[in-house]
Amino acid sequence: MTRPTTSSTPFPPPPGARAYALRTxxxxxxxxxxxxxxxVEVRGVALLLPGFTGSKEDFHRLHGPLAARGYRTVTVDGRGQNESDGPADDESPYAREELAQDVLAQAAALGTPVHLVGHSLGGQIARAAVLLDHAPFLSFTLMSSGPAEISESQKLRVKLLHDALAVMTMPEVWEAIVAMGPPEEVGGPARGFGDPEQLRLRWLNHKPAQLLATGRQLCAEPDRVAELAAVPLPFHVLSGARDDTWPVPLLDEMAVRLRADRTVVPEAEHSPNLDRPLPTARGLADFWDRRRRRD
Structure with missing residues (x-):
């Protein structure tokens, strides 16, 4: 399914890491x-899923500090994201359960129980996977990923993107995004790990059907926290101190409902992995270490 990942990729991995196609x-x-x-004592393996319009590169700054704590980290482009292939026009392979089954296959291919981390959309896909089968996972961290649908302001942004994709090509949509302002103000696909050209290439790699299908899911996701709370896994809710996609008080409440560990990263917003990678990595590793001690 994946286009081969080689040394010529425009998205080179960080020092000590390897980019390749995981066969599942x-x-x-x-x-x-x-x-x-x-x-360093090897303490575990973590599988990290990126958010809407994001990619595995959004976790690049976490690999080093988590490696120093003894954790192997595997970050993945989901079906139709960046360097993982998928249909451009058929939305059916991007149904939520299909993407959840992909996560279970990825975990199985790693051959060992993993700590699961999902950022934003990735958290909701990961949640669907856990609800299908929690056995492959040692723990589950929802990173800036809320209990149900996204905020009204973010729904509007998704609608604008969908309207643009209906009448414009992917390169034309990118030009429109860039014209809106600097990445720190525009956010979304204009913001991430890499230079402007890498972010442009990432956008062009995304499949329109994936963006359309998952955008609709974000706008209509039901509250499944009660179902998740019944799963016998340790949970962790990690976020920045400010979040426009799911307000922080809503994330606090979700953590209480899940009886989850809670980490708030100061001076970070919706992407603490990009905004404050060191305290974000510390929050993840501290949670995983606590689970090891309790087990």
């Missing part, structure tokens, strides 16, 4: 795989 029972997925640091 549901096709190949582009991943960046970073081992635990040399000389």
């Amino acid at each position: 029972a549901r096709g190949d997925f582009a991943v960046v795989d970073s081992p635990a640091a040399a000389g």
Whole structure:
């Protein structure tokens, strides 16, 4: 399913990590795989899923600090995201359960129970996977990912994107996004790890059908927190101190409902992995370490 990931990729992995196509029972997925640091006790493996319009590169700044804590990290482009292939026009392979089954296949291909982390849309896809089968997972962290549908302001942004995709090509939509202002103000596909050309290439790699299908899901996601709370896994809710997609008080309430550990990263917003990678990595590793001690 995946276009081969080679040394010529415009998205080189961070030092010590390897980019390749992870072979699974549901096709190949582009991943960046970073081992635990040399000389450090290996403490576990984590599978990290990116958000809407995002990619595995959004976690690049987490690999090093998590490796230093003894964790191997595998970040993945989902079906139709960036370097993982998928149909451009058929939305059916991007149904929520299909994407959840992809996550289960990715975990199975790693061959060991993993700590699951999902950012934003990735958190809701990960939640669907956990609700299908929690056995492959040691824990589940929802990173800036809320209990149900996104905020009204973000629904409007998704609608604008969908309207643009209906009448414009992907390169034309990118030009419109860039014309809206600097990345820190525009957000979305204009913001992420990499220079402007890498972000443009990432956008062009995304499949329109994936963006349309998952955008609709974000705008209509039901509250499944009660179902998730019944799953026998340790939960963790991590976010920045400010979030326009799911307000922080809503994330606080979700953590209470899940009886989850809670980490708020100061001076970070919807993408703490990009805004404040060191305290974000510390929050993740501290949670995983606490689980090891309790187990």
